[in-house]
Amino acid sequence: MNYRTVEAALLAGPRTHAQLLNLSVSERSRRRSNFFGNLLYKYGMSGACKERGAFIHVAGTKGKGSVCESIRARLVKAGLRVGTFTSPHLHSCRERIRIGSQLISANDLTEVGSAALQLIQNAEDKSEWGAVFFDRLLAAALIYFSTERCEIVVMETGIGGKYDSTNFIQDPQQLAVAVITSLSLDHTAMLGPTLSEIAVHKAGIMRNGRPCITSTNQVPTALQALRRETRRVGAILHEVPPLTFENNKSITAENEALAIRACAEILQVDISTIPHLNDLDLGRPAGRMEYLSVLGSTLLVDCAHNGDSIHRLLTEVATNDNWVIVFGCGQEKEGRHHMLRVLERHARQKSSETMIILTEAGYNNNPPLPFTKRAAPAHELASALEDAMTDSNALRVMQPASPSVSNALDIALAEAKHHRAGILVCGSVYIAAEAREWAAERDPTCLSSSDLAFKHNRVLEEDR
Template sequence: MTFEDIVNEIVETPRFRKLPGFVVIKALIRKIGYMENIPVVHVAGTNGKGSVVMMMASILQSAGYKVGTFTSPHLVDIRERIRINNQMISKDAFTKIYRRLYKYMEALALEGYEKASFFEIIFAMALMYFDKEKPDIIILETGIGGRLDTTNALNNKILTIITNISLDHTQILGETLQAIAYEKSGIMRSNIPVVLYNTIEEVNDTVRSAAAEINAPYVEVLPFDAEIIVRNQESIDFSLRNKYYEYETIHMNTAGDYQIDNAKIAITGMHMLQQQFKFTKSDVIEGINNFKWLGRMTYITPGILLDGAHNKEGIEAFVNHIDRHEKHKTIDLVFVCMDDKQDIEMIEILCNIKRLRSVFIPREKYIKAQKEERLRLLFRQNGFENVYLIDQLKDLIVKRRKDMKDDQLLCCVGSLYLVGDIIKIIEEG
């Protein structure tokens, strides 16, 4: 099988198991012989977990460590999920590992095990790659939840981190913040410290209680004084200070203010690792300077802004950015949303953009049948009439790149799958 054949086979596999559990992934871990001898930092949350993973990885790399990361979803290339020192697994390594894994999966099928899901396959491949490459540390991002997430099958954890929690994936994780916080808390382990960043007390109470039950030391991200020194469309220079840490000038290659909050989490997490992994203030500054996370408040070309915001809190941060920093431009929006329970709130917030001119809703593979009609109706119910359904997203992007004026901005939000498709369109020219 070629690399392309393998990718097609993997993406056609059901994403998750209907009855979640660790039976299949633990059987795969046993078959591949993974010994869990590499320390793990495990990150869960609703927003920001991927950014925290990659910031910490970048800092550790600046300090001279070899760092493996596992993140999801990918935007363009499935190999984005599996990296060593921010370099994607090669196509050759990906192909060889899958061929080996396929034999293990065939053997498990003969033993009566269910077929592995998409996520189990990718995670098992990551472990096989890490086992071969022997990084000093692995930093994992959960897929959706925590307690029942495939990544939670690992136990060699030295730190767990829970980023901001909000209502998302409620059909899987629960209808309340407490229920979701409980699921996210499931990544914790006895006597292993957990770092939490959240401003909602009911979430904090749930995580504190779960940590106390298993004697996991509980560390909240303490308040920082943050000051933006210089900002432009591509980057922010800022300072961070609290009673323990002081960073006079940090340069970050992102336009999103919310990434400063993620930097606070990453820095707190790093200081929790300082007994096992040595680093300096310069390593932190260099690591955050080198951090890049495509599709999160990214000006991909002049006049086109991509942001993977896909829940209420993410959309609020996006709209805040537009109204504060793009106040002299008219805004056109490409929007999709996969969550029927959040699309009402998200669209209400988007309709508050002060200079919103038009909204385009693509008829694409990742939108449920008739979903585009629901989205158009919701915009109109909020008093916004200039909503257009489009059959060819590529045609819109190509035309806008050609005709874009300096006082116009095309913003694409609501789904990381949408963001990935637009990146692919732009890369293909």
């Protein structure tokens, strides 16, 4: 199989089997965990790195990707060969799988992806558990890390923790450290409507006798739930205060404190010897508080996709509150009304009118995006936002006739230049991805020439 065939198979939906409907979430999780346990044994990772653990497992609502990146950079600087599995991706599924700072190559993903697909098909023929694209990419990543002799793997959960595909570690000694980042309400249909319930799901990555690191900044009810789960499991909870070094934003300070403590645990060194942010060659992850200059205007792209994340984002940029906001979210996003209320409240607190342009990721895509990735229609967002408005003079809502991300950003760019404002994009990973691709097309100098936002970097020789 060539790369495009393997990529399509990895990203396809689950095979449909009637017996899936009769499986509980816990039973599906058990079968999936057994599969990954067998995969680790087959590829020789089950006994790897017993002296410190083979995996760093990161769960949370916000900051998981940034913490994974910070841990990876420090362990690489310490001389370790580090594999990293993160999600979601913006432009290519290759972004999810890295060794050191290098993405997996198309050739390598073709090879390990083919092996993963065959293993999953064989396993599902014997014991159906409904593998989804996340499972396939995770299997490919683990095969890759094993064959490339990684010494340790930094692994980010998808959703939750307890029943997440990444929660396959059966021998506690395989876990070097668990990290639980900032928690807030998200995926409540799956994880529960309260922070306590969400915290219990995230705490599912804890293991008996192994360290788990979280922030003292957690909401008290979430922190209490984590403490209860720590006692129940027998894990060792370290509550870490945010850093206070100069010129550091609050979100970064919290995430950096977690990453530094995790590295100190793994390397078994004093925390004072772990390099700080300024000592690392560490760029901000794409789409996370990412500032770009597009044709002379500032574009801030952030994947914030729940109310709390958007509140934090707006708080971080409050020193410059002159923004044209481009917003869109997923059709299934249960927290959309919370996000819209946060945007409306932000507008009311300003001295001048805020313009919000509503958009839809994947607008007029052919073929259409899968249902779970489809955007909420712009007209529905406009109606909900108008219902939330208490001051009609604070907010100007624009719903373009063609609500594609590129069209919304063209309008935003014209408005930003006229009002000497910046452009802030938020609400969805898919919106962020399309915004970066728009920026690369409009002003190629705004990104590195190797960035995957450029279409030619995502097209292989065989496709040209």
